[in-house]
Amino acid sequence: MPPVRPEWRGALVAASLPLLLPLLPLAGAAQTQWARLSSASPSGGPSWQPLPTANPGSTTPEVQWQPLPEATGVPGGAASVIWEPLAPSEQSLLAPAPAGPTPAASATDRLQPPLSAAEAADLLNGLEPLPADYPPLLRLGPAVPTANQLGEQQGQISGFTLSPFSGGSASGTGNQNYSLRIDAGLTDQLQLSGFYANADDPLYAPISGRSSPPANFWESYGVALQWQLLNTSAWKLGLAGSLETWNVGSGGCDSFSCKGNDSASPNIFNSSGSRVYTRNLVGSLALPLTWQAAPQWQLSFSPGISFLPASQGAGQGGAGSFYGNNAFISGGISWQPSRQLSLFSSALLPLGPGSNSFNADLVYSRVPIVTAGLNWALNPRIALEGTLTNGWGATPATALLALPSSNRLGYFARFAYTPAAPDTPQPQLSPRQRSLASGGLTVNTALVPPDGTTQLWANADSSGNVFGYAGYSISNILQLDLFKGGAFNNVPQSTALADTYANDRAPQWRFGGKAVILSPLRGFPIWVGGRISLGREYPPGSGQGYLFAESISTWEASPSLALQLNPKLAWSGVDTPWAIGLGANIQLGRSFQLIPEANLVGSDLSQSNASLALRWLASKSVQFDVYVSNAAGLLDMGQLLDAGQARLGGRLVVSF
Structure with a gap:
């Protein structure tokens, strides 16, 4: 369990104030040395600086740590945590004891100060977000504003x-x-x-x-x-x-x-x-x-x-x-x-003199706009919102308008990103987990690369498919699909879906994101996530679009075996195909992985497909997949269509 942020860790102070900061221990010295720094580092975090070597034979009392009260009313500027050493005669600091009898405190119960910048970063990354870290609800659906606002320099x-x-x-x-x-x-x-x-x-x-x-x-x-x-x-x-x-x-x-x-x-x-x-x-x-x-x-x-x-x-x-x-x-x-989690409902009543709705006879009228839904904050940085509403306007001036020509209930789906808010705390991914975060080919994994990682890949196969991808992790638990697209080629036009969404050389452009909901790094036995994408086929293709959604579970059964369960569907105006994806990732020595996959298309079993890939881990940031597959392609809808023949393909993945 990650450590909970205790009130007695330290005090927040303005970056412009002089700080007394812990310094790296000297080589060969058993105690932490101290020096007074004129100001905090530009990044707002602790500054670390080695002291000159102590004189031979000198002795330094063991440094203890004293909590400082939480600072309030601090002038503007970046904040840092400061620590104050206790005199040798003072008692060592222990975490506040819970009420009632408790076992005798052990050495692990004591607050262990960081001894390096890396340890300090790990400590910070392990702190659970506070309630105040979560942004307030700015609106109760598009039509009803609240008086809540973001703080200064928040976005x-x-x-x-x-x-x-x-x-x-x-x-x-x-x-x-x-x-x-x-x-x-x-x-x-x-x-x-x-x-x-x-x-x-x-x-x-x-x-x-x-x-x-x-x-x-x-x-x-x-x-x-x-x-x-x-x-x-x-x-x-x-x-x-x-x-x-x-x-x-x-x-x-x-x-x-x-x-x-x-x-x-x-x-x-x-x-x-x-x-x-x-x-x-x-x-x-x-x-x-x-x-x-x-x-x-x-x-x-x-x-x-x-x-x-x-x-x-x-x-x-x-x-x-x-x-x-x-x-x-x-x-x-x-x-x-x-x-x-926040649950909310709202209503707007137009008073005139104008109207906010018209019907199929072009008769204008005033109707109430009602909304009910929820806001789910995956962490302070990422939130998802979904409501039922009869509103259709998306801006402050048009938010009171109903669906043109037919006042009816619909849905509102929203994604919110607050960049400066704290992220989900978690330990670093292992090298094995980072490779799993690259996903499979036609069956996905429930891992995403760490916060701040850019991932690019390019793919081509023997029948002329060409696809590419650009993604960026804006959190430890969310990767945005900034671009996923390309063009299908030589896909049999034997179904209405293929005829609409997999035309030869018709450009495809999709965007979306993958989120990790549960993780072994946060105490759950398996990885659980989901992904959603939107996009369309462009001329000379049909110009039609569809929504693709998938649920993903990954079980690391052993250090060398990971199993995937990947239900998925495409919601379109033509049909709603769905499939169950099954996959595995088998580590073969240090640099290779074998990846068998299958998609059982429940809506049309004749479109079921399978793939087999060999992945070469060329370096920490580069990998290459060679595969054979009878799926129409790696791009979303292609996982739900049979190509009619086996295709040989390759995919280059680069992460940085």
Whole structure:
């Protein structure tokens, strides 16, 4: 079990203050020596410096360690931990004893000070995060802000999507609205946000009187500011505002197959039969109030107003009705049963004079926007959020809008990354575990490279498949797939899935991430993780996309044998194929591994496939795989399709 952060380890002080720091022990000396340093190191951590060799025959009393009270109100600057030596006559420091009778303290119960910079780093990496290390909930879903804010010089990057559970007229996996948002604490009272959102699927419901489903394009980008007017132990009050550009297109075509054809579908604003496109300047104001009712309960209330255009299409065949300005009241509640889990619900009620929804008859109305879901913090740095909601707008000004043409329940999925927050503590991976973190070929492993590791690979096979990958570990438990793609070649077009997602030489581009949920390094007997990716095939292919998700378990049965269980599925507008992946990694001496794999495709057993690879561990950072496989390819959907023949391939992996 990793050590728990004790209150008596030391005190945080400003980097500008003089520090008394422990120094590396002298060669041949049994005691730790000390010297006064003028300031902390630029990195904010302890500075280590050897003292000159002691005079022969000199004696130095054994150094003891004294806890310093937790510093409060320290001036700005990087923080460091300082230690103060006790006089020889003073009692040695012991960890605080629990209440009640306890066994006699042993030497291992004493606080052992670090004797080197490496030991200090290991000690720091083993400290469990404190509750205060976890960022607060900034919003209860997209539509309801809270008065919580990030602290000075803190930042958070989040990506999310809103979508109904089916594609409607657009078919596919849904009418997705994708968004990226960056929040930054300029000061403890002022938070700046920037955001971008994009949706380009046709309207969900067929529109009355229109010959075909109108194309619908929403693109928003802008900035927001939130100023904290009040911050007490129980109450917080903020003033938030946004200024945004909202590009709205209706009619024509926004898909890859016909983009630029302005007569491909009619618009919803007039009878011209062609595309209407308008660039709108919009904005919002809100006054969020948050009450900390109890340590685990927060209630938020926020009145506000959204400034949206009341018409579109003027000068392009005639103006038609649109949403207009809307005042609103909103509120929500959150419950935090543990420091890693928050459950919340919220509602927004538009008051007019405008509207926030329209149906298939183009009748505009006002409907409440309701949200319920959870926020799961894997650690202070990484959080996943999922909700059910009928909201579809992704920015502060558009968040009160329902799904265009059909007010219905959908989902909101969000990933949040807080770079400066503490990571999950864990020991270093062994060389064997680092090689397992490179994954398999068509069956994945549940390990990821350590925080800060970049991983690249390139792959080609005898039938013309070419794929590549670039990933980066933003945590000890999460690797981002920044790029995973390439092109299939010579895949039999015998199924609708192959005909849609594995066309010859059609570019593929996917992104996503793999997370480790449970680990032997944190007391669980096996590795358990999951991975999700999004992307599509580009022209000259179908232009269609799909979501790929997999659950991964890895059991290190012995130092030379690791077994994988890897259920997986692809959610697409064509079908939802699924498979059970089974794999092994067998260490053959110091530099080679044998990797047998099989994917049993439960949705269509004829598409089941198998692979056999030999991995050469050329160095700590370079490895090369040679394999034979009848899978259509290493890229996501390729693991669920049979290639019809055996392929010989190679893959070069580089990590640094």
